[in-house]
Amino acid sequence: MDTWTLIDIDGLKIGVVQRFRYESWRVSGRFMPDLGYSRYRRLFADLEYAANEQLFTHVDDLERSIAALRIRAVGPSGEDDPQRIANLQIMGDWCQFQISSTTRPAGEQPLALTPAERESIRTLIAFVREGCPDGACPPGFPADRIDEFRRAALEYFSDPPDPINHFRIDVPSDGYIRAEALVYEHPSGIHVELDLFADGERCDLTATFDLDRESAVFSGPRLYDMHVM
Known part of the structure:
Protein backbone atom coordinates (compact mmCIF):
# COMPACT_ATOMS: atom_id res chain seq x y z
CA MET A 1 0.00 0.00 0.00
CA THR A 103 1.40 10.83 -13.46
CA ARG A 104 -1.58 9.29 -15.22
CA PRO A 105 -1.33 5.80 -16.69
CA ALA A 106 0.06 5.42 -20.17
CA GLY A 107 -2.68 5.83 -22.74
CA GLU A 108 -4.92 7.85 -20.41
CA GLN A 109 -5.66 11.10 -22.22
CA PRO A 110 -6.09 14.22 -20.08
CA LEU A 111 -8.83 16.69 -20.82
CA ALA A 112 -7.68 19.23 -23.39
CA LEU A 113 -9.11 22.42 -24.82
CA THR A 114 -9.94 22.62 -28.50
CA PRO A 115 -8.51 25.47 -30.63
CA ALA A 116 -11.95 27.16 -30.64
CA GLU A 117 -12.18 26.92 -26.84
CA ARG A 118 -8.70 28.39 -26.43
CA GLU A 119 -9.57 31.28 -28.73
CA SER A 120 -12.76 31.91 -26.78
CA ILE A 121 -10.73 32.16 -23.56
CA ARG A 122 -8.38 34.66 -25.21
CA THR A 123 -11.37 36.73 -26.35
CA LEU A 124 -12.92 36.75 -22.88
CA ILE A 125 -9.69 37.85 -21.19
CA ALA A 126 -9.16 40.55 -23.82
CA PHE A 127 -12.71 41.83 -23.25
CA VAL A 128 -12.13 42.27 -19.51
CA ARG A 129 -8.66 43.70 -20.16
CA GLU A 130 -10.31 46.42 -22.26
CA GLY A 131 -12.63 47.32 -19.38
CA CYS A 132 -15.73 45.46 -20.62
CA PRO A 133 -16.70 48.15 -23.16
CA ASP A 134 -20.30 48.94 -24.02
CA GLY A 135 -21.90 46.90 -26.76
CA ALA A 136 -22.27 43.21 -27.35
CA CYS A 137 -20.46 40.91 -24.93
CA PRO A 138 -18.48 37.98 -26.35
CA PRO A 139 -19.99 34.50 -26.03
CA GLY A 140 -19.32 33.03 -22.62
CA PHE A 141 -19.21 36.37 -20.79
CA PRO A 142 -21.66 36.71 -17.84
CA ALA A 143 -23.44 39.91 -18.92
CA ASP A 144 -25.34 40.11 -15.62
CA ARG A 145 -21.98 40.55 -13.84
CA ILE A 146 -20.52 43.17 -16.15
CA ASP A 147 -20.19 45.79 -13.38
CA GLU A 148 -18.25 43.32 -11.25
CA PHE A 149 -15.78 42.65 -14.05
CA ARG A 150 -15.52 46.35 -14.88
CA ARG A 151 -14.36 46.94 -11.31
CA ALA A 152 -11.84 44.12 -11.75
CA ALA A 153 -10.67 45.71 -14.99
CA LEU A 154 -10.12 48.99 -13.20
CA GLU A 155 -8.17 47.27 -10.46
CA TYR A 156 -6.10 44.80 -12.49
CA PHE A 157 -6.22 45.91 -16.11
CA SER A 158 -5.79 49.70 -16.13
CA ASP A 159 -4.45 51.09 -19.41
CA PRO A 160 -2.23 52.99 -19.21
CA PRO A 161 -1.18 51.29 -15.99
CA ASP A 162 -0.70 53.20 -12.78
CA PRO A 163 2.98 52.54 -11.87
CA ILE A 164 2.10 52.30 -8.17
CA ASN A 165 -1.25 50.54 -7.96
CA HIS A 166 -1.87 48.76 -11.26
CA PHE A 167 -0.24 46.45 -13.73
CA ARG A 168 -1.04 45.53 -17.30
CA ILE A 169 -2.26 41.96 -17.80
CA ASP A 170 -1.24 40.12 -20.96
CA VAL A 171 -3.72 38.32 -23.17
CA PRO A 172 -2.26 34.78 -23.20
CA SER A 173 -1.17 33.17 -26.42
CA ASP A 174 -2.82 30.08 -27.84
CA GLY A 175 0.33 28.09 -27.09
CA TYR A 176 0.40 29.21 -23.48
CA ILE A 177 -3.23 28.25 -22.93
CA ARG A 178 -2.67 24.88 -24.62
CA ALA A 179 0.32 24.12 -22.37
CA GLU A 180 -0.68 25.72 -19.06
CA ALA A 181 -4.47 25.66 -18.67
CA LEU A 182 -5.58 23.23 -15.99
CA VAL A 183 -8.72 21.43 -17.15
CA TYR A 184 -10.46 19.18 -14.68
CA GLU A 185 -13.80 17.57 -13.98
CA HIS A 186 -16.04 18.15 -10.98
CA PRO A 187 -19.33 16.39 -10.42
CA SER A 188 -20.90 19.68 -11.50
CA GLY A 189 -19.01 19.82 -14.82
CA ILE A 190 -15.69 20.76 -16.43
CA HIS A 191 -13.70 23.70 -15.05
CA VAL A 192 -10.63 25.51 -16.36
CA GLU A 193 -7.97 27.43 -14.42
CA LEU A 194 -5.39 29.67 -16.09
CA ASP A 195 -2.64 31.69 -14.40
CA LEU A 196 -2.17 35.09 -16.03
CA PHE A 197 0.89 37.20 -16.75
CA ALA A 198 1.61 40.91 -16.31
CA ASP A 199 4.23 42.53 -18.53
CA GLY A 200 5.58 39.11 -19.47
CA GLU A 201 5.93 37.86 -15.88
CA ARG A 202 3.67 35.47 -13.99
CA CYS A 203 1.53 37.31 -11.44
CA ASP A 204 -0.92 36.21 -8.76
CA LEU A 205 -4.05 36.57 -10.88
CA THR A 206 -5.94 33.45 -11.99
CA ALA A 207 -8.85 33.25 -14.43
CA THR A 208 -11.40 30.45 -14.01
CA PHE A 209 -13.97 29.20 -16.50
CA ASP A 210 -16.82 26.72 -16.68
CA LEU A 211 -16.66 24.61 -19.82
CA ASP A 212 -20.00 23.51 -21.25
CA ARG A 213 -19.71 21.13 -24.18
CA GLU A 214 -23.33 20.00 -24.16
CA SER A 215 -25.42 23.19 -24.39
CA ALA A 216 -27.35 23.77 -27.59
CA VAL A 217 -27.33 27.53 -26.90
CA PHE A 218 -23.61 28.06 -26.29
CA SER A 219 -21.03 25.30 -26.16
CA GLY A 220 -17.73 26.60 -24.87
CA PRO A 221 -15.93 28.24 -21.94
CA ARG A 222 -17.86 30.66 -19.73
CA LEU A 223 -15.92 33.15 -17.64
CA TYR A 224 -16.54 32.50 -13.94
CA ASP A 225 -14.00 34.59 -12.04
CA MET A 226 -10.68 36.38 -11.96
CA HIS A 227 -9.13 36.38 -8.52
CA VAL A 228 -5.82 37.09 -6.81
CA MET A 229 -4.13 34.07 -5.27
Missing part, protein backbone atom coordinates in the same frame (compact mmCIF):
# COMPACT_ATOMS: atom_id res chain seq x y z
CA ASP A 2 1.64 3.24 -1.11
CA THR A 3 1.22 6.70 0.38
CA TRP A 4 0.83 10.16 -1.14
CA THR A 5 1.79 13.33 0.73
CA LEU A 6 -0.35 16.46 0.39
CA ILE A 7 1.37 19.86 0.69
CA ASP A 8 0.04 23.39 0.35
CA ILE A 9 1.38 26.27 -1.74
CA ASP A 10 3.78 27.22 1.09
CA GLY A 11 5.23 23.70 1.20
CA LEU A 12 3.53 22.91 4.50
CA LYS A 13 2.62 19.25 4.92
CA ILE A 14 -1.17 18.81 5.18
CA GLY A 15 -1.23 15.04 5.60
CA VAL A 16 -0.68 11.70 3.91
CA VAL A 17 -3.06 9.44 2.04
CA GLN A 18 -2.68 5.66 2.29
CA ARG A 19 -3.93 4.59 -1.11
CA PHE A 20 -6.62 1.93 -0.99
CA ARG A 21 -7.86 2.34 -4.52
CA TYR A 22 -6.57 3.59 -7.85
CA GLU A 23 -9.00 3.93 -10.74
CA SER A 24 -7.75 5.54 -13.90
CA TRP A 25 -6.10 8.72 -12.55
CA ARG A 26 -8.03 9.00 -9.28
CA VAL A 27 -6.46 8.14 -5.94
CA SER A 28 -8.53 7.42 -2.85
CA GLY A 29 -7.63 6.12 0.57
CA ARG A 30 -7.21 6.77 4.27
CA PHE A 31 -6.28 10.33 5.22
CA MET A 32 -3.95 11.01 8.14
CA PRO A 33 -3.67 14.73 8.90
CA ASP A 34 -0.48 16.60 9.70
CA LEU A 35 -0.04 19.96 11.44
CA GLY A 36 -0.76 21.92 8.25
CA TYR A 37 -4.26 20.49 8.04
CA SER A 38 -5.42 22.85 10.79
CA ARG A 39 -5.38 25.66 8.18
CA TYR A 40 -8.02 23.91 6.09
CA ARG A 41 -9.95 21.68 8.50
CA ARG A 42 -12.99 24.01 8.61
CA LEU A 43 -13.16 24.28 4.81
CA PHE A 44 -13.22 20.52 4.31
CA ALA A 45 -15.69 20.10 7.18
CA ASP A 46 -17.99 22.61 5.45
CA LEU A 47 -17.65 20.63 2.20
CA GLU A 48 -18.60 17.38 3.95
CA TYR A 49 -21.62 19.01 5.58
CA ALA A 50 -22.80 20.59 2.31
CA ALA A 51 -22.40 17.29 0.44
CA ASN A 52 -24.33 15.37 3.10
CA GLU A 53 -27.12 17.95 3.08
CA GLN A 54 -27.15 18.02 -0.76
CA LEU A 55 -26.48 21.77 -0.83
CA PHE A 56 -25.12 21.51 -4.34
CA THR A 57 -24.60 25.22 -5.02
CA HIS A 58 -22.62 25.52 -1.79
CA VAL A 59 -20.66 22.37 -2.67
CA ASP A 60 -19.67 23.92 -6.00
CA ASP A 61 -18.48 27.13 -4.30
CA LEU A 62 -16.48 25.17 -1.73
CA GLU A 63 -14.88 23.00 -4.42
CA ARG A 64 -13.74 26.15 -6.21
CA SER A 65 -12.27 27.50 -2.98
CA ILE A 66 -10.39 24.24 -2.44
CA ALA A 67 -9.10 24.23 -6.04
CA ALA A 68 -7.81 27.78 -5.55
CA LEU A 69 -5.60 26.58 -2.66
CA ARG A 70 -3.28 24.88 -5.20
CA ILE A 71 -2.71 21.89 -2.93
CA ARG A 72 -0.26 19.43 -4.47
CA ALA A 73 0.64 15.78 -3.99
CA VAL A 74 4.04 14.09 -3.76
CA GLY A 75 4.06 10.55 -5.10
CA PRO A 76 4.91 7.38 -3.18
CA SER A 77 8.64 7.53 -3.98
CA GLY A 78 8.91 10.91 -2.25
CA GLU A 79 11.45 11.96 -4.89
CA ASP A 80 9.12 13.35 -7.56
CA ASP A 81 8.23 17.02 -7.85
CA PRO A 82 4.87 17.90 -6.28
CA GLN A 83 2.06 17.38 -8.77
CA ARG A 84 -0.97 19.62 -9.16
CA ILE A 85 -4.20 17.88 -8.25
CA ALA A 86 -7.92 18.56 -8.64
CA ASN A 87 -11.20 17.33 -7.15
CA LEU A 88 -9.62 17.08 -3.70
CA GLN A 89 -12.07 15.82 -1.09
CA ILE A 90 -11.22 15.14 2.54
CA MET A 91 -14.07 13.79 4.64
CA GLY A 92 -13.07 12.51 8.04
CA ASP A 93 -10.37 9.91 7.51
CA TRP A 94 -11.16 9.45 3.81
CA CYS A 95 -9.54 11.35 0.93
CA GLN A 96 -9.84 11.36 -2.86
CA PHE A 97 -8.12 13.43 -5.52
CA GLN A 98 -7.30 13.48 -9.21
CA ILE A 99 -3.63 13.58 -10.14
CA SER A 100 -2.14 15.52 -13.03
CA SER A 101 -1.54 14.20 -16.52
CA THR A 102 2.18 13.66 -15.85
Whole structure:
Protein backbone atom coordinates (compact mmCIF):
# COMPACT_ATOMS: atom_id res chain seq x y z
CA MET A 1 0.00 0.00 0.00
CA ASP A 2 1.64 3.24 -1.11
CA THR A 3 1.22 6.70 0.38
CA TRP A 4 0.83 10.16 -1.14
CA THR A 5 1.79 13.33 0.73
CA LEU A 6 -0.35 16.46 0.39
CA ILE A 7 1.37 19.86 0.69
CA ASP A 8 0.04 23.39 0.35
CA ILE A 9 1.38 26.27 -1.74
CA ASP A 10 3.78 27.22 1.09
CA GLY A 11 5.23 23.70 1.20
CA LEU A 12 3.53 22.91 4.50
CA LYS A 13 2.62 19.25 4.92
CA ILE A 14 -1.17 18.81 5.18
CA GLY A 15 -1.23 15.04 5.60
CA VAL A 16 -0.68 11.70 3.91
CA VAL A 17 -3.06 9.44 2.04
CA GLN A 18 -2.68 5.66 2.29
CA ARG A 19 -3.93 4.59 -1.11
CA PHE A 20 -6.62 1.93 -0.99
CA ARG A 21 -7.86 2.34 -4.52
CA TYR A 22 -6.57 3.59 -7.85
CA GLU A 23 -9.00 3.93 -10.74
CA SER A 24 -7.75 5.54 -13.90
CA TRP A 25 -6.10 8.72 -12.55
CA ARG A 26 -8.03 9.00 -9.28
CA VAL A 27 -6.46 8.14 -5.94
CA SER A 28 -8.53 7.42 -2.85
CA GLY A 29 -7.63 6.12 0.57
CA ARG A 30 -7.21 6.77 4.27
CA PHE A 31 -6.28 10.33 5.22
CA MET A 32 -3.95 11.01 8.14
CA PRO A 33 -3.67 14.73 8.90
CA ASP A 34 -0.48 16.60 9.70
CA LEU A 35 -0.04 19.96 11.44
CA GLY A 36 -0.76 21.92 8.25
CA TYR A 37 -4.26 20.49 8.04
CA SER A 38 -5.42 22.85 10.79
CA ARG A 39 -5.38 25.66 8.18
CA TYR A 40 -8.02 23.91 6.09
CA ARG A 41 -9.95 21.68 8.50
CA ARG A 42 -12.99 24.01 8.61
CA LEU A 43 -13.16 24.28 4.81
CA PHE A 44 -13.22 20.52 4.31
CA ALA A 45 -15.69 20.10 7.18
CA ASP A 46 -17.99 22.61 5.45
CA LEU A 47 -17.65 20.63 2.20
CA GLU A 48 -18.60 17.38 3.95
CA TYR A 49 -21.62 19.01 5.58
CA ALA A 50 -22.80 20.59 2.31
CA ALA A 51 -22.40 17.29 0.44
CA ASN A 52 -24.33 15.37 3.10
CA GLU A 53 -27.12 17.95 3.08
CA GLN A 54 -27.15 18.02 -0.76
CA LEU A 55 -26.48 21.77 -0.83
CA PHE A 56 -25.12 21.51 -4.34
CA THR A 57 -24.60 25.22 -5.02
CA HIS A 58 -22.62 25.52 -1.79
CA VAL A 59 -20.66 22.37 -2.67
CA ASP A 60 -19.67 23.92 -6.00
CA ASP A 61 -18.48 27.13 -4.30
CA LEU A 62 -16.48 25.17 -1.73
CA GLU A 63 -14.88 23.00 -4.42
CA ARG A 64 -13.74 26.15 -6.21
CA SER A 65 -12.27 27.50 -2.98
CA ILE A 66 -10.39 24.24 -2.44
CA ALA A 67 -9.10 24.23 -6.04
CA ALA A 68 -7.81 27.78 -5.55
CA LEU A 69 -5.60 26.58 -2.66
CA ARG A 70 -3.28 24.88 -5.20
CA ILE A 71 -2.71 21.89 -2.93
CA ARG A 72 -0.26 19.43 -4.47
CA ALA A 73 0.64 15.78 -3.99
CA VAL A 74 4.04 14.09 -3.76
CA GLY A 75 4.06 10.55 -5.10
CA PRO A 76 4.91 7.38 -3.18
CA SER A 77 8.64 7.53 -3.98
CA GLY A 78 8.91 10.91 -2.25
CA GLU A 79 11.45 11.96 -4.89
CA ASP A 80 9.12 13.35 -7.56
CA ASP A 81 8.23 17.02 -7.85
CA PRO A 82 4.87 17.90 -6.28
CA GLN A 83 2.06 17.38 -8.77
CA ARG A 84 -0.97 19.62 -9.16
CA ILE A 85 -4.20 17.88 -8.25
CA ALA A 86 -7.92 18.56 -8.64
CA ASN A 87 -11.20 17.33 -7.15
CA LEU A 88 -9.62 17.08 -3.70
CA GLN A 89 -12.07 15.82 -1.09
CA ILE A 90 -11.22 15.14 2.54
CA MET A 91 -14.07 13.79 4.64
CA GLY A 92 -13.07 12.51 8.04
CA ASP A 93 -10.37 9.91 7.51
CA TRP A 94 -11.16 9.45 3.81
CA CYS A 95 -9.54 11.35 0.93
CA GLN A 96 -9.84 11.36 -2.86
CA PHE A 97 -8.12 13.43 -5.52
CA GLN A 98 -7.30 13.48 -9.21
CA ILE A 99 -3.63 13.58 -10.14
CA SER A 100 -2.14 15.52 -13.03
CA SER A 101 -1.54 14.20 -16.52
CA THR A 102 2.18 13.66 -15.85
CA THR A 103 1.40 10.83 -13.46
CA ARG A 104 -1.58 9.29 -15.22
CA PRO A 105 -1.33 5.80 -16.69
CA ALA A 106 0.06 5.42 -20.17
CA GLY A 107 -2.68 5.83 -22.74
CA GLU A 108 -4.92 7.85 -20.41
CA GLN A 109 -5.66 11.10 -22.22
CA PRO A 110 -6.09 14.22 -20.08
CA LEU A 111 -8.83 16.69 -20.82
CA ALA A 112 -7.68 19.23 -23.39
CA LEU A 113 -9.11 22.42 -24.82
CA THR A 114 -9.94 22.62 -28.50
CA PRO A 115 -8.51 25.47 -30.63
CA ALA A 116 -11.95 27.16 -30.64
CA GLU A 117 -12.18 26.92 -26.84
CA ARG A 118 -8.70 28.39 -26.43
CA GLU A 119 -9.57 31.28 -28.73
CA SER A 120 -12.76 31.91 -26.78
CA ILE A 121 -10.73 32.16 -23.56
CA ARG A 122 -8.38 34.66 -25.21
CA THR A 123 -11.37 36.73 -26.35
CA LEU A 124 -12.92 36.75 -22.88
CA ILE A 125 -9.69 37.85 -21.19
CA ALA A 126 -9.16 40.55 -23.82
CA PHE A 127 -12.71 41.83 -23.25
CA VAL A 128 -12.13 42.27 -19.51
CA ARG A 129 -8.66 43.70 -20.16
CA GLU A 130 -10.31 46.42 -22.26
CA GLY A 131 -12.63 47.32 -19.38
CA CYS A 132 -15.73 45.46 -20.62
CA PRO A 133 -16.70 48.15 -23.16
CA ASP A 134 -20.30 48.94 -24.02
CA GLY A 135 -21.90 46.90 -26.76
CA ALA A 136 -22.27 43.21 -27.35
CA CYS A 137 -20.46 40.91 -24.93
CA PRO A 138 -18.48 37.98 -26.35
CA PRO A 139 -19.99 34.50 -26.03
CA GLY A 140 -19.32 33.03 -22.62
CA PHE A 141 -19.21 36.37 -20.79
CA PRO A 142 -21.66 36.71 -17.84
CA ALA A 143 -23.44 39.91 -18.92
CA ASP A 144 -25.34 40.11 -15.62
CA ARG A 145 -21.98 40.55 -13.84
CA ILE A 146 -20.52 43.17 -16.15
CA ASP A 147 -20.19 45.79 -13.38
CA GLU A 148 -18.25 43.32 -11.25
CA PHE A 149 -15.78 42.65 -14.05
CA ARG A 150 -15.52 46.35 -14.88
CA ARG A 151 -14.36 46.94 -11.31
CA ALA A 152 -11.84 44.12 -11.75
CA ALA A 153 -10.67 45.71 -14.99
CA LEU A 154 -10.12 48.99 -13.20
CA GLU A 155 -8.17 47.27 -10.46
CA TYR A 156 -6.10 44.80 -12.49
CA PHE A 157 -6.22 45.91 -16.11
CA SER A 158 -5.79 49.70 -16.13
CA ASP A 159 -4.45 51.09 -19.41
CA PRO A 160 -2.23 52.99 -19.21
CA PRO A 161 -1.18 51.29 -15.99
CA ASP A 162 -0.70 53.20 -12.78
CA PRO A 163 2.98 52.54 -11.87
CA ILE A 164 2.10 52.30 -8.17
CA ASN A 165 -1.25 50.54 -7.96
CA HIS A 166 -1.87 48.76 -11.26
CA PHE A 167 -0.24 46.45 -13.73
CA ARG A 168 -1.04 45.53 -17.30
CA ILE A 169 -2.26 41.96 -17.80
CA ASP A 170 -1.24 40.12 -20.96
CA VAL A 171 -3.72 38.32 -23.17
CA PRO A 172 -2.26 34.78 -23.20
CA SER A 173 -1.17 33.17 -26.42
CA ASP A 174 -2.82 30.08 -27.84
CA GLY A 175 0.33 28.09 -27.09
CA TYR A 176 0.40 29.21 -23.48
CA ILE A 177 -3.23 28.25 -22.93
CA ARG A 178 -2.67 24.88 -24.62
CA ALA A 179 0.32 24.12 -22.37
CA GLU A 180 -0.68 25.72 -19.06
CA ALA A 181 -4.47 25.66 -18.67
CA LEU A 182 -5.58 23.23 -15.99
CA VAL A 183 -8.72 21.43 -17.15
CA TYR A 184 -10.46 19.18 -14.68
CA GLU A 185 -13.80 17.57 -13.98
CA HIS A 186 -16.04 18.15 -10.98
CA PRO A 187 -19.33 16.39 -10.42
CA SER A 188 -20.90 19.68 -11.50
CA GLY A 189 -19.01 19.82 -14.82
CA ILE A 190 -15.69 20.76 -16.43
CA HIS A 191 -13.70 23.70 -15.05
CA VAL A 192 -10.63 25.51 -16.36
CA GLU A 193 -7.97 27.43 -14.42
CA LEU A 194 -5.39 29.67 -16.09
CA ASP A 195 -2.64 31.69 -14.40
CA LEU A 196 -2.17 35.09 -16.03
CA PHE A 197 0.89 37.20 -16.75
CA ALA A 198 1.61 40.91 -16.31
CA ASP A 199 4.23 42.53 -18.53
CA GLY A 200 5.58 39.11 -19.47
CA GLU A 201 5.93 37.86 -15.88
CA ARG A 202 3.67 35.47 -13.99
CA CYS A 203 1.53 37.31 -11.44
CA ASP A 204 -0.92 36.21 -8.76
CA LEU A 205 -4.05 36.57 -10.88
CA THR A 206 -5.94 33.45 -11.99
CA ALA A 207 -8.85 33.25 -14.43
CA THR A 208 -11.40 30.45 -14.01
CA PHE A 209 -13.97 29.20 -16.50
CA ASP A 210 -16.82 26.72 -16.68
CA LEU A 211 -16.66 24.61 -19.82
CA ASP A 212 -20.00 23.51 -21.25
CA ARG A 213 -19.71 21.13 -24.18
CA GLU A 214 -23.33 20.00 -24.16
CA SER A 215 -25.42 23.19 -24.39
CA ALA A 216 -27.35 23.77 -27.59
CA VAL A 217 -27.33 27.53 -26.90
CA PHE A 218 -23.61 28.06 -26.29
CA SER A 219 -21.03 25.30 -26.16
CA GLY A 220 -17.73 26.60 -24.87
CA PRO A 221 -15.93 28.24 -21.94
CA ARG A 222 -17.86 30.66 -19.73
CA LEU A 223 -15.92 33.15 -17.64
CA TYR A 224 -16.54 32.50 -13.94
CA ASP A 225 -14.00 34.59 -12.04
CA MET A 226 -10.68 36.38 -11.96
CA HIS A 227 -9.13 36.38 -8.52
CA VAL A 228 -5.82 37.09 -6.81
CA MET A 229 -4.13 34.07 -5.27
